[in-house]
Amino acid sequence: MKYLCLVYSDEQDLHGLPNSPQDQECAAYAEKISQSGHLLAGEALQPVATATTVRVRAGDLQITDGPFAETKEQLAGFYMIEAKDLNEALRIAQDIPPARVGSIEVRPIRQLNT
Template sequence: MKYLCLVYSDENELHSLPDSPEDTECYAYAQSLGESGHLVAGEALEPVSTATTVRVRGGQVSITDGPFAETKEQLAGFYMIEAKDLNEALRIAADIPPARVGSIEVRPVRQLQV
């Protein structure tokens, strides 16, 4: 089953705390997940200031700079993984390096009924 592990952190502190991971550590972890057959995809995201939000209401498109909502933690990246069950997905998520300074939201991927 596929799970999306969403990496959240305060981007102002992500690289400045004593336990902050370096990009090389995150890359190495992704490499190890790939070698074990668990990694489907993963990427880091640019800062939230580069985000653009698109909404369509009543057929009208609205485009605004920035994220959908102001929060203390921002979406910093993701790992799409393959795991046998939620417990395995949670074990994998616990080892994602930014979990030390932020949080990892683990969500099962829903198959579209098409």
């Protein structure tokens, strides 16, 4: 099964705490789960201040500054993984370095009905 692991964190905590993960550590973990065949794609995101939100309502395009919702923790990156089942996905998610300062939301991928 495919799972998307969404990395959420207070942006201050992501880099500002003593045990905040360094880029090298994140890159090394991505390399590790890529080698084991679990990582399909993964990226870190620029801070939420750089976000732009797009909506189309009744045919009208609306472009606004900022994320779709103001929350305490922001989306900071993602890992798209392949795992046997949820237990394996959770094992991979628990070792994603920012799990120490933020949270990882693990969501199964839905196949589109085409």
